[in-house]
Amino acid sequence: MSLISELFSDIFAQQDNWLTRLDPRTKLVVALVTLLCLMFSRNPVFPLFIVVLAVTSALAVKVPVRLVVLRLSAPLGVAFIVLVLQSVMTGSTPIANLQLLGHKITVTQEGWHSGRLIASRVLGSVSVLLLLGMVTPAHRLFHASRWLGMPKAWLEIAFLMYRYIFVLLDLVADMMVAQRVRLGYSSVRKAWTSAGIVGGTVIVRSMDQAVRTHEAMLLRGYRGEIPFETVPALARRQWWTMGVAGAVVLIAFGLTQVRLG
Amino acid sequence: MDNFAIDADHVSFAYPNGFMALEDVVFRVSSGEFVAMLASNGSGKTTLIKILVGLLKPQTGTVKIGGRTLSDYSDAQLYQRVGLVFQNPNDQLVSATVAEDVAFGPRNLGLTAEEVRCRIDEALHCVGADHLRERAIHHLSFGEQKRVAIAGTLAMKPSILILDEPTAGLDPAGEHEMMRLLGDLNHQQGITVILATHSVDLLPLFAHRIYLLNRGRVLKQGPAHEVFCDQELLRRSSLRLPYVSRLLDELNRFDGIPMNGLPLTIGEARLQLLELIPQELIVPPLLEAKA
Numbered sequence: 001m002s003l004i005s006e007l008f009s010d011i012f013a014q015q016d017n018w019l020t021r022l023d024p025r026t027k028l029v030v031a032l033v034t035l036l037c038l039m040f041s042r043n044p045v046f047p048l049f050i051v052v053l054a055v056t057s058a059l060a061v062k063v064p065v066r067l068v069v070l071r072l073s074a075p076l077g078v079a080f081i082v083l084v085l086q087s088v089m090t091g092s093t094p095i096a097n098l099q100l101l102g103h104k105i106t107v108t109q110e111g112w113h114s115g116r117l118i119a120s121r122v123l124g125s126v127s128v129l130l131l132l133g134m135v136t137p138a139h140r141l142f143h144a145s146r147w148l149g150m151p152k153a154w155l156e157i158a159f160l161m162y163r164y165i166f167v168l169l170d171l172v173a174d175m176m177v178a179q180r181v182r183l184g185y186s187s188v189r190k191a192w193t194s195a196g197i198v199g200g201t202v203i204v205r206s207m208d209q210a211v212r213t214h215e216a217m218l219l220r221g222y223r224g225e226i227p228f229e230t231v232p233a234l235a236r237r238q239w240w241t242m243g244v245a246g247a248v249v250l251i252a253f254g255l256t257q258v259r260l261g
Numbered sequence: 262m263d264n265f266a267i268d269a270d271h272v273s274f275a276y277p278n279g280f281m282a283l284e285d286v287v288f289r290v291s292s293g294e295f296v297a298m299l300a301s302n303g304s305g306k307t308t309l310i311k312i313l314v315g316l317l318k319p320q321t322g323t324v325k326i327g328g329r330t331l332s333d334y335s336d337a338q339l340y341q342r343v344g345l346v347f348q349n350p351n352d353q354l355v356s357a358t359v360a361e362d363v364a365f366g367p368r369n370l371g372l373t374a375e376e377v378r379c380r381i382d383e384a385l386h387c388v389g390a391d392h393l394r395e396r397a398i399h400h401l402s403f404g405e406q407k408r409v410a411i412a413g414t415l416a417m418k419p420s421i422l423i424l425d426e427p428t429a430g431l432d433p434a435g436e437h438e439m440m441r442l443l444g445d446l447n448h449q450q451g452i453t454v455i456l457a458t459h460s461v462d463l464l465p466l467f468a469h470r471i472y473l474l475n476r477g478r479v480l481k482q483g484p485a486h487e488v489f490c491d492q493e494l495l496r497r498s499s500l501r502l503p504y505v506s507r508l509l510d511e512l513n514r515f516d517g518i519p520m521n522g523l524p525l526t527i528g529e530a531r532l533q534l535l536e537l538i539p540q541e542l543i544v545p546p547l548l549e550a551k552a
Contacts, residue, residue: 011400218316222365227371
């Protein structure tokens with residue numbers, strides 16, 4: 001499986017385990033509560049606790065370590081940059097001086113604390129979303145969002161994007177292979193050109209695809225609105241699960257804020 | 262004389278760039294028929310298909326479905342009579358899972374949840390895809406996607422099914438399975454099947470009539486034997502005889518082996534060859550097995 005396909009693959013969300021069996025609405029609500037707590041967290045303990053919990057849960061349901069690392073690599077990079085920038089560009093109390101290419105860089109206490117907090121929030125939030133995505137197929141999440149009142153037009157776009165992202169990824173993969181075997185990536189300059197061609201072609205093909213898909217939808221009665229199935233009532237057990245999991249998150253949040261805040 | 266399922270009468274169509282895609286085409290199909298449009302690439306098959314389902318409007322000529330012009334139908338009425346399966350299933354499969362995609366049409370018709378479920382069951386059963394029901398579309402093989410695309414169209418319960426290159430991209434076994442599926446839909450459910458193709462080998466087995474198109478014109482139409490007997494016409498249309506016919510044709514022309522007409526299927530060819538082989542040389546399989 002290629003790197004791009006691995007990044008977007010939802011194959012683990014299709015497997016059967018205790019997390020995938022939970023109602024997507026339950027998972028979505030708990031995830032939203034967790035995200036809110038992360039947003040208001042005043043120290044990195046709670047966000048890091050969430051990172052550990054999310055990664056452990058993903059590994060517990062047999063998501064390969066490689067995939068978890070791969071998916072966390074981008075947010076880790078972002079968190080690192082945030083930490084560095086905050087540490088050296090904000091605050092006034094110096095805690096360390098560094099020399100870089102003849103320049104003196106001062107790390108401040110306020111910047112370090114603020115960077116740590118923002119970076120941990122980034123990692124915590126992304127971990128929650130990654131876990132949610134790895135144990136829930138996207139279309140089920142969209143249905144759950146509908147239950148929470150997401151506008152129908154947004155959902156339609158989300159559904160179609162989700163459906164066609166895989167078609168376009170296949171197209172990109174094929175085109176890149178076709179370029180590679182004709183030495184399209186044999187130098188940095190050629191790689192830039194080839195990647196640019198792929199980008200442009202994908203846009204044009206997407207527009208063609210949109211026209212054909214719209215025609216096909218019209219032939220099956222589409223009149224500007226995708227009719228979704230009725231969302232069934234949430235089972236009592238799911239309400240309980242949602243309540244307990246939400247409470248656990250809130251208690252963990254409260255404890256970390258009281259003890260260290 | 263309006264008992265045609267589809268009646269395209271002297272239809273012409275030119276694209277905005279001036280390319281004349283169809284010129285004075287007469288295309289008539291009776292209810293319950295299995296008709297193939299046989300043509301090489303760029304001959305106007307897809308344009309004709311789009312005109313037949315109302316996606317394109319002909320500049321001249323009329324198209325009637327069941328004796329009524331297309332404008333007499335509301336969209337909902339029209340697409341419950343005529344269904345189109347696109348060449349590339351990705352054009353048509355818009356939902357995340359198989360069941361949701363098959364339900365797309367019935368839900369657009371405003372059917373109840375129970376009716377929608379029945380239609381999903383029936384349509385998937387028809388195409389032998391019951392086991393795919395909960396699968397994600399992007400995890401299906403190309404052949405499976407084709408089946409699901411047909412199921413999505415069948416769920417609208419059309420009496421006419423039009424397919425653009427249904428066997429394109431399938432392996433030989435998949436190609437045969439697809440044609441058999443279409444044959445079953447035609448025989449068992451009485452669905453009028455119209456398919457556009459340039460694959461000639463399986464057509465004589467299934468198609469009641471063949472329309473031969475080239476450069477936007479109908480060159481010939483009739484049963485397979487009539488269409489395939491004019492080899493010069495086939496050559497001009499960048500088409501060929503089925504391989505089995507070509508073999509026997511060459512045996513006849515180059516080796517002088519007498520043929521009683523041109524066989525188009527393996528079954529017909531086998532019978533002709535058996536006639537040529539002396540009786541004493543034929544060993545019944547049973548005796549052969551015993552020996």
